[in-house]
């Protein structure tokens with residue numbers, strides 16, 4: 442098997458290689474090995490590690506729910522199996538082999554803004570309102586005790602037409618939440634991720650853009666910059682139960698730790714405008 446030495450990254454195995462993040466990461470590391478192996482199947486994980494012999498394992502396999510995390514409320518065993526059992530099998534097998542593991546966590550394990558400061562990597566998770574968030578919080582905290590790089594992002598967005606792009610999700614809703622949140626511009630996320638991996642960093646990192654923005658404000662800017670005829674109404678948090686089965690985390694995360702290692706995340710409003718302009722261009726191209 443040809444060795445991948447792209448950007449000095451080493452040989453990379455990606456679990457969850459067929460998913461949204463997995464495909465994006467495989468494209469970032471040409472020559473990497475994205476696989477669809479069931480991470481809760483311990484012998485299959487062992488085989489993949491022994492066959493590919495990676496230096497780096499990136500685990501972005503997990504149940505995220507389709508069309509959204511409400512799915513996890515009705516599929517708790519499947520969610521537990523992938524997000525907890527599978528993640529722990531990958532952890533154990535990587536630690537046994539002394540492999541560098543990158544784990545995908547989520548910022549959706551917090552609620553509130555911590556008095557305007559944002560939650561840091563040291564704060565214990567405080568949001569238990571959905572089964573998805575609980576599974577992510579449990580494993581996030583387990584990873585803390587091992588030399589693993591844990592990446593937390595929130596509501597990722599970019600200028601693509603992907604239905605996993607936050608902006609593309611929001612444009613389908615007739616009512617959108619007015620709660621400000623920390624969110625993650627994917628190009629900035631990937632820049633931070635590749636830098637941390639190149640340094641073989643370990644520990645938890647919040648990877649969110651500077652500042653907060655509400656879904657309602659994103660759609661207001663979408664209407665201004667992309668689709669002037671788009672219509673939607675505000676949805677207050679106390680009415681969320683009318684449109685969603687599970688609760689949703691609304692929170693501010695601090696990216697100060699990332700900044701302290703020299704990785705700055707651009708302001709969120711500029712990042713949203715950049716993504717909206719890219720999206721408008723994509724839509725024009727598709728229409729012609």
Ligand SMILES: NC(=O)c1ccc[n+]([C@@H]2O[C@H](COP(=O)([O-])OP(=O)(O)OC[C@H]3O[C@@H](n4cnc5c(N)ncnc54)[C@H](OP(=O)(O)O)[C@@H]3O)[C@@H](O)[C@H]2O)c1
Nearest residue numbers: 457459460461462478479480501502503504505523545547
């Ligand atoms: N995208 C987001 O909004 C977001 C935000 C914060 C954190 N994250 C985290 O980032 C990671 C990647 O998310 P994503 O957006 O790429 O989700 P995704 O598109 O749903 O991809 C996850 C992939 O993992 C696969 N999978 C599920 N259970 C598996 C198992 N037991 N073994 C192997 N593969 C399994 C899924 O296959 P099936 O579809 O067949 O189940 C899917 O291909 C997840 O850990 C997620 O929690 C995502």
